[in-house]
Amino acid sequence: MNDDKPKGVLRIVGSKPDVSHDPPPPIARKPMRSNSELEPLAKQVAANVPLLNKFRATIGCEDQARMRDMIDEVRNYARSIDPALTHAEGATIALLLSNIDDSGSPLAEGCRKMNERLESMWREINREFFGDELKPLAEIAFAETSGSGGIGAHGKFFDKSRCIAIDEKFKFDEEAIRGGSAEETNKVELAYRVLMHEMVHQALFERGAEKPGGHGEMFLAEAQRISKQMGEEPPTPENVVRWPLHLIGAS
Known part of the structure; x- marks a missing residue:
């Protein structure tokens, strides 16, 4: 009696088409604007005198949560002027505000x-x-x-x-x-x-x-x-x- 088993490759045909493993296309993102590009917007934000005064009174305090809330408030106001403003750009606006000369404030x-x-x-x-x-x-x-x-x-x-x-x-x-x-x-x-x-x-x-x-x-x-x-x-x-x-x- 011949015990040899048939040799070969067994292929199982699935009902689904071949799945592509190619990486997804990259998401198009706009580059973050530079400080000089955001400076005009920062000056528009600084024109809001009560907000600017509140920012200056808050930014040096020891309360980190209060400072974060203040930066969020600045970011949201800046976004009301420029809806395209990103989260990171909002932080840059806050940084630019802190560098604006206070000599013109009321x-x-x-x-x-x-x-x-x-x-x-x-x-x-x-x-x-x-x-x-x-x-x-x-x-x-x-x-x-x-x-x-x-x-x-x-x-x-x-x-x-x-x-x-x-x-x-x-x-x-x-x-x-x-x-x-x-x-x-x-x-x-x-x-x-x-x-x-x-x-x-x-x-x-x-x-x-x-x-x-x-x-x-x-x-x-x-x-x-x-x-x-x-x-x-x-x-x-x-x-x-x-x-x-x-x-x-x-x-």
Whole structure:
């Protein structure tokens, strides 16, 4: 009996046609626009003054979630102008905004006229608490920083234009002070304290701090140092944002 099995190749014919294993065609994507191409759009976004002021007040803070939300807000506004804006290009718009000179902002415009008493306060604070370390500012004046056209703050240090703006609600009347007005005299104390707060931001900027506009460990350390020198209770991480107004109940 012959046990040899037939030899050959067994082919199974399937019902489906041959499947092509060629790679799919590449998806056509537009190249990301360069900074110079996006700059005109960034300037259009910067024309939205409340958004720009809010951006400048937020971008240096320690709250990463708040910063991400702010960048998303900028991106969405830019996309309302240019619907073709990509997610990555939106981040570039935020970067370009941070580099736009603040000298043309309404808050900086309020610093065009130096207030003599504020300038005198600045010199005193610089001498007493910073050992004359700080460089002279271009301007110090009152401007709207907390109202509808402001950034929700008592004051603001502008690093590029070297200006400190203090909210107009602290603006005092010199004649009323000479007349003995307790209310106007109290505003002088409030303005002094706001100026002190902004001068810490100035000091951090001039020392090369990574986030001079924030209220993190470096700001807290300076605020605590000055408070001890003044004989006042040092601020905590929870209330340092309002230092040194938090001690006198100013809102």
